[in-house]
Amino acid sequence: MELKAMKWIVGATALALVFGQTPARAEYPEKPVEMTVLFGGTAQTIGQLLADLMSKNLPNPVVPVARTGGGGSVGYKYVNATDPDGYNIVWNSNSISTGYHGGRTDFDYTAFKPIARISVEVPAFAVRADAGWETLQDMVDDIKSSDKKLKVGASGKGSFTHLTTMALLDKLGIADKVIHVPYDQGKAPVELLAGRIDAALQWPGQFISHAEAGTINILCVTGKDRITALPDVPSCAEAGAGDLDITMWRGLAAPADTPDEVIAILEAAAKTATGSEEFIAASKTVGFEPAFADHAQFGEQIAADDKWIGELIKDLGLNQ
Template identity: 30%
Template sequence: MTHRTRRAWLATALAALSLGTTALPAAAQGNYPSRPVTLIVPWGAGGGTDATARIAASLLEKELGQPVTVVNRTGGSGVVGHAAIAAAPPDGYTIGLATVEIAMMHWQGLTELSGASYTPIGLINADPAGIQVRADAPYKDVKDLLAAIKANPGKFKASGTGQGGIWHLALAGLLRDQKIDPTSVSWVPSNGAAPGLQDMVAGGIDIAPVSLPEARSLIDAGKIKSLAVMSDKPAALYPQVPTLKAATGSNWTMAAWRGIVAPKGLPNDIRDKLATAVRKVAASKEYTDFMASRGFGVVYAGPEDFGKFMAKSDQELGATMKAVGIAK
């Protein structure tokens, strides 16, 4: 091979190598992310899920070195946004903030999506249900309330969300766990915790099984009291409120939760990079201080544990929805 031929061969080889490298996906080059990331939120601007998404996005930007833009995709009781996350290319440039509703919607026949439709990245929030009653209610603890419900089926009313919503299922699941007919408390649908709580203060209902952050202002105003929290440990917001386990011996827990997910099929290297970033966000002072200021609970689980958590949530909610006759 002449010197000129050798140089020509070398140039051709280098060019081919260069083209091959250029054609490789970003993940293979190890430079993910090389452009902005979109974070889809299945709920509207201004709510707790939106607030959680926006603080997480701002901190993810610092970890990933690229802009993270929050996009609200609302509609269909959360189906539209969750479907948009699942349908995006699994390249790490579209992720989403999945919520507890993903473990409920398919049981209602609204979608075929479930937690298994995604690549789990990290659980970053959970707000357990509480058992709130009026401040002048005669029940000194949750055992008194449960005994009264059992003795007077059909007498009590509860509210705090729509029919079949997370707080409805929280109460129904507790009653079922305590061997009480879950339909023995009438559910009055509402457009959320706030109107349900106001209805209770006005005397329209007896129980509001909503989260402590949602009940915070009325608890602090002395208008309602919380008898227990459906968690395995006391809430940081009100550590004096006993857990169900401490109050009744029940292992029943239920919480509204939020976590970062990506479309199914995300390459492992991108998943790992996102998971590391999410873990750092969840542990950061900026995030924990923000969530504490809102009364939101900070709970972290990595990809594997988050996947197991979603599967458990799906199973428990499905069983409860069947028990109250709202599963399709």
């Protein structure tokens, strides 16, 4: 750089300081933003796609980093300990409440500031096709009329899917005739097809290809309505499980003191990503529902869900 040009830059900076101005800052984010992904499977698939799509609308990329374990607690603890500067966010879910009320974290949802809700997933309850149960009621009648114990897969005590499974079995009146069999996350179809379990509740994307092949029967989904990916599968309430209505939301959050202007930038990028054709197309094959909500609406839902999750965990004795 020529000496004359350098003197001009130094002089301009000095004048800005004299008149109470500061040199323009680079636009946030000035470096990559780490998105902590808490789980594998569907959560990881959606999270990676979301990060890629958000990166197209930001000066620097959003980079998904897997920090799994402890029903999400490993990742939540990591992000909670980072600086609230917008460079560490978490791909969160109802697991923030199951983790706290289940005793895996010593902080609740208020440790984070909501950015946006992105999607909703409705768990599906499935059995092996050779079990002979075409409907949920077939299974219930068989278990109740015999000495059989239903071997149900569980991907972690106190996890969202375990909590939902317990709530479903309680509604069906067979919770006392169940043996819970632990397995690694994402292994539900493998365990079902190998005959180690009789039933499992997981994300639809894990079951759809097997259901199409005729090896697994999906008996119901746990939300109050049927889902786009499984239009012929009834809700569990339709199938006889009373008023059961449990869904999993996923979204983005940052440490509680993250500046509002940073939250707004991330929210805008997330909204554009969620409404894209690519994201909507993926939802139909992976098995989730795009469901954008802004930071305020998302915050209200998190607080409301935390209340009923805490009450349900207590009622089912899963906080002991």
